[in-house]
Amino acid sequence: MRFALFLAAAATAIGLSSAAGSAEERPLKVVGPWEIGGIDPAQSGYVFSRLQVAETLVSADPTGKLVPALAEQWSVSEDGLTWRFRIRAGATFHDGKPVTAEAAAASLRQAQAGVGVLTQVPISDIAAEGQDVVLRLGKPFAALPAYLVNFGNIILAPASYDASGKVTRIIGSGPYKVKSLTPPLKLELEASGNWWGGAPEIGVVSYLAVGQGETRAIMAESGEADLVFSMLPVSVERLKRDPQLEVKIATIPRTRILKVNAGSPFFDDVEERQAISYAIDRAGITKAILRNPDLEATQLFPPALVGWHVSDLPPLEHDPDAARRLLAEAGWELGSDGILEQDGRRFSVTLLTYSNWPELPPIATVLQAQLREVGIDVKVSVGNSSEIPSRHRDGTLEMGLISRLYSIVPDPTGTLLQDYGPGGSDWGAMGWSNEELQALVDKLVATSDLEERAPLQRRAVEILQEELPGIPITWSELAIIANERITGVQVDPLEVNYGLASIRWAE
Numbered sequence: 001m002r003f004a005l006f007l008a009a010a011a012t013a014i015g016l017s018s019a020a021g022s023a024e025e026r027p028l029k030v031v032g033p034w035e036i037g038g039i040d041p042a043q044s045g046y047v048f049s050r051l052q053v054a055e056t057l058v059s060a061d062p063t064g065k066l067v068p069a070l071a072e073q074w075s076v077s078e079d080g081l082t083w084r085f086r087i088r089a090g091a092t093f094h095d096g097k098p099v100t101a102e103a104a105a106a107s108l109r110q111a112q113a114g115v116g117v118l119t120q121v122p123i124s125d126i127a128a129e130g131q132d133v134v135l136r137l138g139k140p141f142a143a144l145p146a147y148l149v150n151f152g153n154i155i156l157a158p159a160s161y162d163a164s165g166k167v168t169r170i171i172g173s174g175p176y177k178v179k180s181l182t183p184p185l186k187l188e189l190e191a192s193g194n195w196w197g198g199a200p201e202i203g204v205v206s207y208l209a210v211g212q213g214e215t216r217a218i219m220a221e222s223g224e225a226d227l228v229f230s231m232l233p234v235s236v237e238r239l240k241r242d243p244q245l246e247v248k249i250a251t252i253p254r255t256r257i258l259k260v261n262a263g264s265p266f267f268d269d270v271e272e273r274q275a276i277s278y279a280i281d282r283a284g285i286t287k288a289i290l291r292n293p294d295l296e297a298t299q300l301f302p303p304a305l306v307g308w309h310v311s312d313l314p315p316l317e318h319d320p321d322a323a324r325r326l327l328a329e330a331g332w333e334l335g336s337d338g339i340l341e342q343d344g345r346r347f348s349v350t351l352l353t354y355s356n357w358p359e360l361p362p363i364a365t366v367l368q369a370q371l372r373e374v375g376i377d378v379k380v381s382v383g384n385s386s387e388i389p390s391r392h393r394d395g396t397l398e399m400g401l402i403s404r405l406y407s408i409v410p411d412p413t414g415t416l417l418q419d420y421g422p423g424g425s426d427w428g429a430m431g432w433s434n435e436e437l438q439a440l441v442d443k444l445v446a447t448s449d450l451e452e453r454a455p456l457q458r459r460a461v462e463i464l465q466e467e468l469p470g471i472p473i474t475w476s477e478l479a480i481i482a483n484e485r486i487t488g489v490q491v492d493p494l495e496v497n498y499g500l501a502s503i504r505w506a507e
Helices: 002-012 041-050 101-112 213-222 233-239 270-279 282-290 320-329 360-372 387-393 412-419 435-445 450-467
Strands: 028-032 058-060 066-068 071-076 082-087 123-129 132-137 176-182 186-191 204-209 227-229 245-260 340-342 348-354 377-383 399-405 470-483
Touching: 028 213, 066 071, 082 101, 101 123, 101 132, 213 227, 213 233, 213 470, 233 245, 233 470, 245 270, 245 360, 270 320, 270 360, 270 450, 270 470, 282 360, 282 470, 348 360, 348 387, 360 377, 360 399, 360 470, 387 399, 399 470, 412 435, 435 450
Parallel strands: 028 204, 028 227, 348 377, 348 399
Antiparallel strands: 058 066, 071 082, 082 132, 123 132, 176 186, 186 204, 227 470, 245 399, 245 470
């Protein structure tokens, strides 16, 4: 089986293994689980942002601090309604055209007209004034710079768009430009030759999307890949013993969540959602599958999210008896086959997940067994990650096990606004809303004062803990495997930028 997987990996990686003679021509071979669904920034911008093809006006360092990117500085008016972002002098698009305020403003207007996070910001106008991109707001929105870090707001050259404003090719301003793109699996990059930050250490990069975690592990062991992202803990333990490999692990602001349709008869009562939570043995999952008991998600936000993790919040606990009691109070009775029934309806649901994150399918299988113990029949379906948002939109999703990153905007307020606003989002709440939470989020986005924000953040966390529109399962780590051939690899816990331009050959 292992040899067959190796052959599959080698065959899949044909495009990655054709290293040419000199170090300058040899491609840095990068493998990850993330497919390239298209070139719309709102959909796949994270690939082009992480691989340093395209840039945003503002970026974030590994601690979450906002730092200049294409905007070398920014300011806001006293009334909080006018923001100015000064375009970096000397920045150039891959087609040789300068990055101007006009081009950046036009790119942001396209993002605002789409479905990305910028649609949540109360922007009344985006204009260019000299070297400044000027965003005028209808009301104060202190989190605006953090929103501009999001991959959906990458700045593209005017030639990237057709007459209707649709993105037809990616012409960014980063150290790498697109040489070839074969969706959904392969992306080849080469040095752009005109990046404001200087030439990258390695001039050619090949990225391959490989869904199976064990296949990625074998590619790391065999040398078919130089840099591999997102490994199963069981693979990490094995790879740590390989002297030719370096394993880097960072705790990241990502939570594995059981997304439930709170508008369905199975989860429309808060008692039902609380019962599901009580039925889950998070400690067992983290020990057996993740090999790290510290990743047990006793609340939504992990300790790394300072100000959002509430240390004295009553934790989510494993209590099957409490789960059975709450389900009985909600009107569910045990049927002759051991499955709960209510008004002639069996408590039988489908749990959808995906293998882009390799630990999700085995966690789903464990959840299936744990929920069966309290009388809930769960059928596990492993599909593509795109099925989650698709079935959210058409209303057919019952349960989904997802991995949600809380640095999509480097301020969790942005994700709260997206996931738990009216109607939720593709990856957020389904069939659930809370007016108090919406009011709290409105106040949070209007202020950057830490003392004002603290009680608002705490109450928001309390509501999510009580109502459980999404049920936290575990927190996350990101494991990266680097071959000894390369040095300069760093882990970005926010997953904003993988720093490929700083990697160099060790030989």
